[in-house]
Amino acid sequence: MYDIAVIGAGVVGGMIARALSAYRLRVCILEKGHDVAVGASCANSAIVHAGFDAHEGSLKAKLNVRGSELMAGVCEELGVKYKNNGSLVIGFGEEDRETVESLRRRGEANGVKGLKVIDQAELRRLEPNISENAVCALWAPTGAIVCPYELTIAAVGNAMDNGAELKLDFRVSGIEKIPGGYRVYGAEGTGAAAGQNAAGADADGTVAACAENGAVLETRYIINAAGVHADEIARMVGDDSFSIHPRRGEYVLLDKECGGLVSHTIFRTPTKMGKGILVTPTVDGNLLTGPTSVDMQDKEDKATTAEGLARVMSEAQENVRGIPFGKSITSFCGLRAVGSTGDFIINRFGEGFFNVAGIESPGLSSAPAIAEYVLSLLREAGVALEPKADYNPRRPAMHAFREATIEEKNRIIRENPAYGRVICRCETVTEGEILAAIRTNPRPRDLDGVKRRTRAQMGRCQGGFCSPYIVELLAEELHIPYEAVTKFGGGSVVNVGRTKEA
Amino acid sequence: MDTMMKNVDLVIVGGGPAGMSAAVAAYESGVKNLLILERDSHLGGILQQCIHNGFGLHRFGEELTGPEYAWRYEKLVHEYNIPYLTDTMVLDISPDRVVTATNSERGVFTIAAKAVILAMGCRERSRGALNIAGSRPAGIYSAGTAQKYVNLKGYMPGRNVVILGSGDIGLIMARRMTLEGAKVHAVCELMPYSGGLARNIEQCLHDFGIPLKLSHTVVEIHGRERLEGVTIAKVDERRRPIAETREYIPCDTLLLSVGLIPENELSKTAGVPLDRVTNGALVDQDRQTEVEGIFACGNVLHVHDLVDFVSEEAEIAGKSAAAYIQGQSAEALDIPLSVDGRVRYTVPQRITQKKDVTVFFRVADVYRDVTLKVLDGDRVVLRKKKPKMAPGEMESVTLKPEQLDGAAGLRFELEVG
Numbered sequence: 001m002y003d004i005a006v007i008g009a010g011v012v013g014g015m016i017a018r019a020l021s022a023y024r025l026r027v028c029i030l031e032k033g034h035d036v037a038v039g040a041s042c043a044n045s046a047i048v049h050a051g052f053d054a055h056e057g058s059l060k061a062k063l064n065v066r067g068s069e070l071m072a073g074v075c076e077e078l079g080v081k082y083k084n085n086g087s088l089v090i091g092f093g094e095e096d097r098e099t100v101e102s103l104r105r106r107g108e109a110n111g112v113k114g115l116k117v118i119d120q121a122e123l124r125r126l127e128p129n130i131s132e133n134a135v136c137a138l139w140a141p142t143g144a145i146v147c148p149y150e151l152t153i154a155a156v157g158n159a160m161d162n163g164a165e166l167k168l169d170f171r172v173s174g175i176e177k178i179p180g181g182y183r184v185y186g187a188e189g190t191g192a193a194a195g196q197n198a199a200g201a202d203a204d205g206t207v208a209a210c211a212e213n214g215a216v217l218e219t220r221y222i223i224n225a226a227g228v229h230a231d232e233i234a235r236m237v238g239d240d241s242f243s244i245h246p247r248r249g250e251y252v253l254l255d256k257e258c259g260g261l262v263s264h265t266i267f268r269t270p271t272k273m274g275k276g277i278l279v280t281p282t283v284d285g286n287l288l289t290g291p292t293s294v295d296m297q298d299k300e301d302k303a304t305t306a307e308g309l310a311r312v313m314s315e316a317q318e319n320v321r322g323i324p325f326g327k328s329i330t331s332f333c334g335l336r337a338v339g340s341t342g343d344f345i346i347n348r349f350g351e352g353f354f355n356v357a358g359i360e361s362p363g364l365s366s367a368p369a370i371a372e373y374v375l376s377l378l379r380e381a382g383v384a385l386e387p388k389a390d391y392n393p394r395r396p397a398m399h400a401f402r403e404a405t406i407e408e409k410n411r412i413i414r415e416n417p418a419y420g421r422v423i424c425r426c427e428t429v430t431e432g433e434i435l436a437a438i439r440t441n442p443r444p445r446d447l448d449g450v451k452r453r454t455r456a457q458m459g460r461c462q463g464g465f466c467s468p469y470i471v472e473l474l475a476e477e478l479h480i481p482y483e484a485v486t487k488f489g490g491g492s493v494v495n496v497g498r499t500k501e502a
Numbered sequence: 503m504d505t506m507m508k509n510v511d512l513v514i515v516g517g518g519p520a521g522m523s524a525a526v527a528a529y530e531s532g533v534k535n536l537l538i539l540e541r542d543s544h545l546g547g548i549l550q551q552c553i554h555n556g557f558g559l560h561r562f563g564e565e566l567t568g569p570e571y572a573w574r575y576e577k578l579v580h581e582y583n584i585p586y587l588t589d590t591m592v593l594d595i596s597p598d599r600v601v602t603a604t605n606s607e608r609g610v611f612t613i614a615a616k617a618v619i620l621a622m623g624c625r626e627r628s629r630g631a632l633n634i635a636g637s638r639p640a641g642i643y644s645a646g647t648a649q650k651y652v653n654l655k656g657y658m659p660g661r662n663v664v665i666l667g668s669g670d671i672g673l674i675m676a677r678r679m680t681l682e683g684a685k686v687h688a689v690c691e692l693m694p695y696s697g698g699l700a701r702n703i704e705q706c707l708h709d710f711g712i713p714l715k716l717s718h719t720v721v722e723i724h725g726r727e728r729l730e731g732v733t734i735a736k737v738d739e740r741r742r743p744i745a746e747t748r749e750y751i752p753c754d755t756l757l758l759s760v761g762l763i764p765e766n767e768l769s770k771t772a773g774v775p776l777d778r779v780t781n782g783a784l785v786d787q788d789r790q791t792e793v794e795g796i797f798a799c800g801n802v803l804h805v806h807d808l809v810d811f812v813s814e815e816a817e818i819a820g821k822s823a824a825a826y827i828q829g830q831s832a833e834a835l836d837i838p839l840s841v842d843g844r845v846r847y848t849v850p851q852r853i854t855q856k857k858d859v860t861v862f863f864r865v866a867d868v869y870r871d872v873t874l875k876v877l878d879g880d881r882v883v884l885r886k887k888k889p890k891m892a893p894g895e896m897e898s899v900t901l902k903p904e905q906l907d908g909a910a911g912l913r914f915e916l917e918v919g
Contacts, residue, residue, distance in 0.1 A: 252633065303637040306721065330630030332638065410609035417606035422591035425541060426767075462628035464644045468655055483657055487640035491727035494640055495657035496754065499682050 002026045002219040003383075005184055007172055007233055009036035009442075011148055011367045012359050013225035014155035015074075019371035021162035022391040025383075028217065029156060029164060030186065032171035032229075034489020035449040036442050037152035039227045040363070042452065043302070043334025044249070045291060046148050046282055047265055049362040050087060050140035052107025052115065053275065059344045061110040064362040066369035068112075068142055074368045075146060078154035079397025081283040087143030087265040088127065090134040090319060096269040100138045103270075107140065114141040129261050129321050143265055145283050148364050149452045150398065153442060158395040160441040162388065168445075169489070170215065175222065175236040181352060182222055182237070186215040221352040221383065223374065228299040228337045230345075230357035239349040244358060246299045246335035249291025250308035252316075255327040255460050259285040266319055275361075277315035279323065284455065289316040289323065291334065302333045329460050336360040346373060348381055398440075398453055401433050423473075424466040426459025434470060438477045445478060447471065448488040467494070508613045511827050512536040513601050515592050515768060516621035518547020519809050520800020520816040522575035524619045527820025529582045533827055537613065538579070538586035539603055545579065545586060546572035547623055548646065549809065551653045554674055556701070560810035571809060595620075595772040599795055617823040620769055620783065620791070620798040621816065624805055626671070627761040636723030639730070645671040645759040652678055660755025664732050665689040666720045668696035668703070670807070670894075672759020677706035679757075686710075687751050690718040690734050692741055695868045697761075697894045699807055719743060720756065729754050762805045772796055779847040780804040786852045787859040788822030789815065797823045804849050804862070807896045811862070815849075837909050844869065844916035846893075853906060860900045863914060865891045873917040874899065878909040891916070 004020055006013045009031035020027045033039070048071050054060035075082035091100045100117055107115045116139045123130055123137045160166055173187035226233045231244040259281045268276035279289050292308040313325050339345045339358020344366070346356050354377060356370060363370075379385055397403075401412060401419060412432070413420040419432030437444060437453040444450050447457065450470055457463030457470065471485045471494055478485075483495040512533050514521045517540030525538050544550060549557070552568025559565060562574065579586065590605040599618050604610045626644035641660055643651075648659045649671065661684045665672045668691040676686045689707060694717050696703055707714050715734070721743045722733040736747035764782040766774070774783045774791045782803040783791040789799050799819035800812045825831075837853040839861065848863045865872075869891050876884040876899065883905045891897055901912075 253630070300726065301637075303723075304633075304635045306635040309633050309635060325633075326631075328631055328633055329628065331633050406610045409604075413604070413606065413609040420604055420606035420609055421589055422541065422604065425591065428591070428593065460628075461625045461644075462630050464626050464628060464647045467647060468650050472655075482655070488727075492640035493728060495651055495655075495659050496661055497658050499652055499656050499658055501658070501683070 001181060002028050002217060004221045004223060005030055005217065005219040006223045006225055008039075008225035008227055008230075009033070009152070009156055009166065010039050010041040010225065010227050011037070011152040011155070011364055012356055012370055013223070014152045014159065015367040015371040016223055016225060016356065016374050017159040017164050018155040019375055021159040021164045022388060022393070024386045024388050027159065027164040028219070029159065029166045030170045030172055030184070031166065031168050034168060034446055034486070035444055035452075036156045036166070037149035037452065038488065040334050040336055041152045042149045043251070043332050044148055044336070044364060045278060045280065045361070046145055046288065047087070047278070047280065047365065048082075048144035048146055049365040050107065050115070050143045051110050051112045051362070051365070052103050052138070052140060053270070053362065054110065056106060056109045059346060060362060060366070063344065063366035063369040063373060065111045066372070067362070067366035068144070070368035070372070071144060071146065071365065075151065077393045078151065078158055078395045079400070080146065080151050080154050081399065082144060082146045083283050084142070084144045085264055085281065086139065086141045087267060088123065089138040089140070089267045089269055090123065090130060091136045091269045092133050093135065097136050099269045100136055103138050107138075112140065112142060115139070127262055127264060127266065130266065131319055131321060134319070145265060145280060146364070147283050151364075151367070153453060154395050154398070157441040158393070161395065162391055166442050172226070172233060172236070175233070177237065177350070178218065181218055181220040183216060183218050184222070186217070221354065221378070223354045223356060225356045227359070228335055230337060230355065234349065234355055234357065237349060237353045239353070239355065242345050242355075242357060243340045244337050246296045247338045247360065248294040248296050248308070248333055248335060250304050250312055250331065250333045251288060251290030252309060252312050252325065252328050252331045254287040254289070254324070255329050256285045258287040258324055258327050261287055261323060262320055268315070268319055277312055277319065279316050279320045286329070287323070289313070295338070296335065299335065302335060304331050304333045308333075329462060344370070346370065346377070348377060352381065354378070398437065401430065402428070423469050424454070424456035424459065426461050427455040429454045429456040431473070434473055435477065438473065446474070446486045446488050446492070447494065450474065471495075507600070508611070510535055510537050510613050511616045512619065512823055513613055513615040514538045514619045514621055515595070515601070516540065516547065516623060516800070516802070517542070517545040517586055517588065518621065518623050518800065519549055519572060519575065519812050520623070520802070521547070521619070521621035522572070522579055523813040524621055524799055524816040524820035524823070525584050526575060526578045526582065527817040528824045529584055531821050531824035533824045536584060538584065539590045539592050539601070540586060540588045541591045543589050545576050545588065551646075551649050552674070553653050554678070557809050560808065561813055575813070592768055595768050595796070597773040597793055616827045617795045617797065618772070619819050619823055620774070620796065620802050621800050622765045622768060622802040624762040624764045624801040626758070627763055629758055632758070632760060634720055634723055637726055639723070639725040639728055641725070641729030641754050642723065642756045642758070645669070645675045645757045648755075648757050649675055649678065652682060658682060658684065660684065660729075662753040663687065663755040663757060664720070664734070664751055664753045665757045665759060667691065667758055667760035668698050668714060669759035669761065670698040670702050672757060673698045673702040673706040675757055675759070676712050677710060680710050680712065684755075686712045687753055688713045688715050688734070690715045690720060692717070692719045692737060695892060699894055700892075721748065723756065729756055732756055762801065764802045764805065766802060769798065769802070774798070777847060777851060780849065782849075784851045785849065786854045787850045787857070788855070789819035789850070790822060790826070795826060804847065807894065811896060815862075835906060837906060838911045840911060840913045842913065842915040844918070845874070845914040848914055853901075853912070856903045856906055858900055858902060859906070860898050861914075862896055862898045864896055865893055865916060868892045869916060869918045871919050875915045875917060876901070877913045877915060878911065883909065883912060
């Protein structure tokens with residue numbers, strides 16, 4: 001019997017599992033996807049918000065400000081890139097000036113440090129490419145950027161290194177109350193398990209798929225961090241106190257050439273319609289614009305729309321001049337989990353079931369504080385949290401080779417020549433880095449998983465040159481046929497068979 | 503690992519057709535201390551996966567496959583013992599020609615060169631650059647990636663194919679996928695004309711009954727795991743999709759052949775100024791860039807239609823780099839070339855020596871009954887008539903030394919009708 005099962009391997013589930021792995025608890029993470037960080041955690045604005053958006057006294061406000069304080073330290077421990085670039089909320093007219101002032105007051109009430117309203121001249125000095133129509137801005141020096149899937153992968157990996165188990169392709173299909181805990185039923189994941197089993201890739205039982213039809217496990221406590229599906233999970237234990245609906249956000253990502261266009265994260269003054277389209281550098285040096293904000297029904301529909309992408313591009317141009325959208329390298333869509341209460345839904349239901357639901361923006365920013373908060377709820381519920389003597393909060397950075405000195409690189413290449421072989425030319429990723437990623441918890445099993453860990457295929461050619469090589473490396477490492485390698489599990493095969501067969 | 507800086511007369515970045523023929527030409531011009539750096543595990547570049555024929559008609563007067571064409575040059579590289587390193591990635595080129603590279607044997611190393619020839623080739627424009635709406639399933643590849651899976655790896659990326667873009671690789675892949683047993687439903691081209699060679703449209707589409715849908719594009723991608731279909735639509739004169747013409751085509755594969763982009767990231771590290779139209783370096787007739795001692799040739803300079811012309815251009819670069827190393831210089835001129843828009847660009851963009859200069863150019867649209875005029879102010883220096891010029895085919899004219907006499911600048915204009 002597990003002590004705690006965390007449902008959902010997004011940034012929230014990952015950070016909670018990592019926090020739990022510091023204690024003498026048997027923890028498992030159940031994820032329906034073929035990899036971790038495949039929901040909202042792989043497609044969002046990648047911002048650590050300062051904490052002036054949420055209303056005073058809300059859980060969102062409290063956990064955002066606390067999360068923002070914790071984030072730099074967490075990233076340092078996990079070897080995740082983090083940049084405190086500061087953010088600016090720009091205003092266009094007198095009406096906006098009032099909103100900017102009220103945001104400052106709200107931020108200060110929330111406990112955000114260093115907020116300052118600046119005038120046009122100072123704004124122009126900070127950001128020369130800002131729209132000429134912007135007349136003032138709220139400057140939040142604690143705003144930061146981080147890569148959300150890198151953080152999630154690192155958190156889950158660190159939890160696993162400290163003993164947590166990850167079960168991928170495990171879609172929770174039912175929960176039964178049993179004395180002293182719960183019985184959790186798993187069905188095949190998002191169509192992924194079938195393909196995986198057929199491919200015979202079940203190389204490592206602790207990491208790889210294990211959820212055949214009818215997989216069952218028992219656990220004393222459950223933490224429901226199932227993102228857009230959290231309401232469905234809650235209903236399995238009889239909690240129908242909230243619902244979740246997906247809200248689509250579309251983004252356009254530009255080449256690294258454009259990453260220097262702005263240095264701060266640029267928000268538009270919020271309106272009733274939301275925070276509008278932001279323009280921000282990413283920690284990896286690209287320029288990111290988005291998101292749109294459209295309420296949806298379908299929790300899996302991550303298709304972009306022509307109207308959405310057009311809106312992202314036109315509104316971004318209103319905020320920042322001269323964004324060269326001809327240098328777009330990809331566009332994508334994420335689904336935020338919007339809860340019915342308007343605030344984060346973090347509570348206990350019954351004896352041992354904890355909801356961590358409705359974690360829309362500022363969810364990424366809050367994630368470290370959410371983990372802390374959940375620990376306090378567990379403690380209140382009487383869960384014994386005994387620290388593990390051998391807990392190691394640190395994880396080696398996935399980008400260590402990339403940032404090493406030439407001498408250091410040469411030492412590594414001498415030991416392992418694979419680090420001298422560049423596979424992805426656009427992002428300069430070596431075979432050594434790709435193999436290391438494939439062999440490190442949580443192990444990727446598909447092209448997208450390798451991409452999120454190494455940045456290979458993430459550059460301007462989008463895998464055009466290197467994906468055939470990465471398919472080869474995955475096939476060898478996973479002991480599966482070349483044509484069984486997928487883009488993201490399930491039926492997403494890259495090749496459909498051999499030539500000369502038709 | 504030897505981290506001492508090496509000195510080499512000439513470093514050639516890229517061992518594809520451009521790099522190899524530049525190296526051979528430089529060697530034949532007397533530069534023996536040279537080095538080719540190639541990122542792939544074999545010389546030959548993209549020709550290795552171009553197993554169809556049609557290469558070498560201009561150069562060798564016979565039809566060769568890509569690997570056969572490459573071998574003509576590789577053989578010379580071996581005969582001359584021209585040094586080369588494969589599996590070697592150049593990471594940086596400084597403006598004073600220090601080349602930093604990495605491979606498994608040497609680690610990260612640097613080479614100081616008297617001259618550098620840029621021959622890195624080009625890459626394909628990806629789906630992301632087009633911002634096509636819809637889902638992001640498996641089954642969407644650039645045509646060249648699919649060509650690699652099929653021709654080099656022996657795997658089928660799919661069996662029911664739609665191709666967006668009628669660039670040459672897309673046309674070639676329409677035929678290849680058909681020959682391998684796949685069904686190619688359509689080739690959609692945004693423009694009212696194809697960007698590929700006329701002979702490829704005949705031999706790769708018409709001969710196999712594959713429809714070419716001009717003024718059509720893919721407006722939406724469907725399917726969650728593997729591609730399930732695409733929605734295509736006709737576009738108006740301003741290339742905007744016309745809603746009433748939307749049509750769904752079930753398919754498991756979408757190949758993109760929507761343009762090639764010279765790979766000039768390294769050129770930028772060396773401070774080489776680029777032409778906004780070609781996306782390649784600004785060069786003179788010797789293919790010397792505006793950074794002294796750095797030359798460029800092949801698809802990194804401008805995208806060519808035929809490899810034969812790549813070889814020709816690379817020879818110029820190789821010979822000129824040799825002359826530069828040997829300290830030869832000729833009578834200096836400074837004649838900038840300009841274009842009228844119908845002529846999109848010229849290579850070279852500047853003439854600095856009085857000799858025969860072949861100027862390559864491409865036009866912006868399909869034009870019939872055209873006259874190319876090369877003007878020095880009002881003076882017509884050269885006139886060339888042709889029944890048709892099209893964007894897919896590279897054109898050229900040769901200027902004689904006497905035509906360059908006293909010219910302040912040469913303007914390339916196209917008269918239509």
